[in-house]
Amino acid sequence: MVRRVLALPTGRLxxxxxxxxxxxxxxGPTLAPHNPLGTSALTLTGPSWKHWLGTDYLGRDVFSRLLxxxxxxxxxxxxxxxxxxxxxxxxxxxxxxxxxxxxxxxxRIADTLLALPFLIYAVAVTALLGNGIPQAMFTVxxxxxxxxxxxxxxxxxxxxxxxxxxxxxxxxxxxxxIARRHVWGxxxxxxxxxxxxxxxxxxxxxxxxxxLGIGVQxxxxxxxxxxxxxxxxxxxxxxxxxxxxxxxxxxxxxxxxLADAIRDVSGEAGRALLNSRRARxxxxxxxxxxxxxxxAR
Amino acid sequence: xxxxxxxxxxxxxxxVHYGLRRRRRRVLxxxxxxxxxxxxxxxxxETGSGKSTFARAVLGxxxxxxxxxxxxxxxxxxxxxxxxxxxxxxxxxxxVFQDPLRSLDPDLPVEESLIEPLLVQGVGRKxxxxxxxxYLARVRLDSELFGRLPGELSGGQRQRVAVARALITEPALxxxxxxxxxxxxxxxxxxxxxxxxxxxxxxALIFISHDLGSVAGVADRVAVLYQGEFVxxxxxxxxxxxxxxPYARLLVGSAPTLRSAAxxxxxxxxxxxxxxA
Numbered sequence: 001m002v003r004r005v006l007a008l009p010t011g012r013l014x015x016x017x018x019x020x021x022x023x024x025x026x027x028g029p030t031l032a033p034h035n036p037l038g039t040s041a042l043t044l045t046g047p048s049w050k051h052w053l054g055t056d057y058l059g060r061d062v063f064s065r066l067l068x069x070x071x072x073x074x075x076x077x078x079x080x081x082x083x084x085x086x087x088x089x090x091x092x093x094x095x096x097x098x099x100x101x102x103x104x105x106x107x108r109i110a111d112t113l114l115a116l117p118f119l120i121y122a123v124a125v126t127a128l129l130g131n132g133i134p135q136a137m138f139t140v141x142x143x144x145x146x147x148x149x150x151x152x153x154x155x156x157x158x159x160x161x162x163x164x165x166x167x168x169x170x171x172x173x174x175x176x177x178i179a180r181r182h183v184w185g186x187x188x189x190x191x192x193x194x195x196x197x198x199x200x201x202x203x204x205x206x207x208x209x210x211x212l213g214i215g216v217q218x219x220x221x222x223x224x225x226x227x228x229x230x231x232x233x234x235x236x237x238x239x240x241x242x243x244x245x246x247x248x249x250x251x252x253x254x255x256x257x258l259a260d261a262i263r264d265v266s267g268e269a270g271r272a273l274l275n276s277r278r279a280r281x282x283x284x285x286x287x288x289x290x291x292x293x294x295x296a297r
Numbered sequence: 298x299x300x301x302x303x304x305x306x307x308x309x310x311x312x313v314h315y316g317l318r319r320r321r322r323r324v325l326x327x328x329x330x331x332x333x334x335x336x337x338x339x340x341x342x343e344t345g346s347g348k349s350t351f352a353r354a355v356l357g358x359x360x361x362x363x364x365x366x367x368x369x370x371x372x373x374x375x376x377x378x379x380x381x382x383x384x385x386x387x388x389x390x391x392x393v394f395q396d397p398l399r400s401l402d403p404d405l406p407v408e409e410s411l412i413e414p415l416l417v418q419g420v421g422r423k424x425x426x427x428x429x430x431x432y433l434a435r436v437r438l439d440s441e442l443f444g445r446l447p448g449e450l451s452g453g454q455r456q457r458v459a460v461a462r463a464l465i466t467e468p469a470l471x472x473x474x475x476x477x478x479x480x481x482x483x484x485x486x487x488x489x490x491x492x493x494x495x496x497x498x499x500x501a502l503i504f505i506s507h508d509l510g511s512v513a514g515v516a517d518r519v520a521v522l523y524q525g526e527f528v529x530x531x532x533x534x535x536x537x538x539x540x541x542x543p544y545a546r547l548l549v550g551s552a553p554t555l556r557s558a559a560x561x562x563x564x565x566x567x568x569x570x571x572x573x574a
Contacts, residue, residue, distance in 0.1 A: 163400040164410070167462070170356055171414035172386030181413075185404050 004265040011261035017254035021247075024067065025074035032064035037219050044236045053243055057233050060219075062226070066244060069221035073206060074251070076137055076215070076222075080202030081195055083141025088148025089191060093183070095149075096156045097175060110146040118143055118205075119212070126214050136215035140205050144198055151194045155187040189266030196259035200252035207248055223248050304331040305369055305470045305501045306355065306390075312363030313347070313354050324350045325525045328364070334469060337492075337502040339512030339533070341548060342522030348505050351522065352472045355503075356392055357381040369469060386418050388466020395475040397455035401447040407458050408443040414466045432461040436491055453484030460491060470501045477511065489515060510552040513537060521545045543571045 005011035029036075034051075040059035047054050053062040095103045122139050129135040159165060159182055168178050207224025209215045216222045223244045230240040313325040325347045332338050342348040353359040355366060357373065366374045369389055376384065391414075394400035401410045408429055415425040430440045436457040447455055456476060463471050473492070477485040492515060496502055506512045512519060512533075519536045521529040521544065528542040540546040547568040 163394050163396070164402040166358065167392070167394065167400050167410075168413060168417070169358070170385060170390075170392050171388070171417045171466070172382050172384075173413070173417045174382065177417065181405075182402055 005261045008261050008264060010257050014254050014257035014261055017250055018258060021074060021251050024070040028067040028070035032067040034061035034064040036065045036068035036221050044233060056229060065221040065226055069223055069226060072216055073223045076133060076206040077199050077202030079137040080140045081198040083138055084145040084148050084198050085195055087142055088145035089152045092149040092152025093156050095153050096160050110149045113143060113146045122209060122214055131214060133215050136209055144201060148194055151190045152187055155190050156183060159183045159186045189262060192262045193259045196255045196262060200255035203248055203251050304333045306332040307367040310364035311354060311361055313350055313359055314362045323525060328527055330520055332501045332503060334501050335496060335499045337496050337504060337516045339504045339516030339519045340522055341506055341509050341512060341519060343507055346522045347525040348522050349474060352474055352505060356390060388414055388468050390470045391463035391466060391468040393459050393463050393473045393476050396479055397459040398447060400459055401455060403447055406444050406446060411458055411462050432465050436461045453480055456480060456488055472503045474505045509548045521548060543568050
């Protein structure tokens with residue numbers, strides 16, 4: 001799967017963008033040239049050699065704050081995606097196998113979660129559980145889990161009613177055998193796509209929650225928080241929101257590209273796509289003989 | 298394989314219902330059939346007559362609501378799912394689906410699908426592959442196709458793989474659900490020849506089809522299924538030459554490949570009117 005994703009230009013681009021973001025998340029806080037929380041008398045200055053991206057309304061170095069905030073922002077969105085994965089995938093698979101009662105129950109829970117207004121729910125849960133990053137991420141993760149539940153359930157259903165699963169059953173295979181051998185491979189690609197997409201969504205959500213003051217507390221920096229405070233001083237520094245916004249966009253874009261690449265290379269369609277590319281490459285490179293006839297795809 | 302007279306499959310008064318309470322409908326009613334070793338029985342019926350349900354009940358995929366099913370002398374009608382699994386692992390009964398493209402996992406190479414029944418039985422991988430090659434040769438397929446995906450084979454090749462998978466556990470009974478209706482005539486003849494060899498080797502075959510003509514050439518006996526009941530069971534030539542039940546007569550009359558009796562249109566209309574009356 002990884003090799004197939006890397007065979008596509010979009011896949012390579014996505015992996016490149018996401019590795020840069022990941023590096024930022026790992027190394028960012030240690031690379032910051034200034035104390036991200038340290039204030040100074042130089043407020044709202046433009047870019048200079050000392051402050052590459054200028055300073056904010058409290059005189060803090062914006063570049064350092066961006067670097068320092070990258071870990072919280074990235075970890076937050078990954079946490080959201082992983083919680084959604086855990087909460088959604090397992091009931092999604094089980095809903096096909098555990099009988100009607102469980103199926104009905106989980107379907108109704110998924111419907112309920114989908115129907116909840118997101119921000120109001122987030123505010124209410126924050127009031128209940130207390131305001132903190134893990135609580136906020138948990139809330140968001142649970143709220144986006146119906147996506148995983150639905151995707152997993154649909155993929156499992158398609159496999160569970162297929163004839164090759166019946167053929168395996170007729171040979172005496174157990175449910176565990178069928179899950180390992182036939183279901184996993186089919187469920188994994190759509191789940192991977194949903195995961196990549198959710199990382200993008202999680203990013204936007206974490207950013208918008210910081211914007212509302214939920215989750216990350218000031219003065220701790222995040223990309224969303226930076227964007228929010230920059231927006232308050234638009235008349236002084238109209239260019240300031242561009243950098244955090246670009247970082248957020250790049251991450252979401254990278255995740256979506258990766259999701260697209262995974263979708264493109266998985267399943268029958270993906271195999272056909274890769275084969276046609278290979279065939280085209282062969283045509284351009286006459287040193288390699290072209291197999292005769294249409295049989296060799 | 299021994300060719301004693303003991304039936305491989307005995308079905309007596311089989312009843313199958315679908316749905317619950319008010320939506321419960323009867324799909325099979327009082328179905329009885331016995332199949333001996335080396336015998337080929339054709340089960341003919343139109344769409345919705347219950348022929349696939351019959352096969353699924355014999356395989357334990359559908360629960361019978363009444364009657365008895367004996368496989369190799371064992372009464373399986375009250376089996377738990379664990380007992381069914383143990384029985385299936387012995388590979389006594391195998392099944393070949395109509396559409397091989399859907400009955401082979403599209404993401405697994407052919408060899409994996411082929412040797413799956415052996416792997417489930419606990420046979421070692423190396424030995425399973427070795428035996429798999431032998432069976433591929435038996436259905437006249439090149440073992441170089443082993444590593445291909447089902448999508449890279451032709452329809453006839455895929456169906457041969459499906460037949461080889463059914464053979465690999467050396468079953469006493471194979472149920473074939475319209476095994477040739479998705480194939481062109483050359484492949485059809487190829488598959489039918491393989492089936493004849495199997496019958497000569499003492500394997501019992503149940504050949505399910507909607508078309509009497511495609512079964513007439515291979516089956517020793519024919520059972521005609523109409524609205525969930527066997528309306529006529531008998532030797533193939535008897536059913537074709539002297540059909541008794543109106544539906545059987547209509548079937549014979551509608552089969553253009555049967556030279557003996559292509560009924561005129563008026564006769565067929567009269568039979569249909571008789572059936573619906």
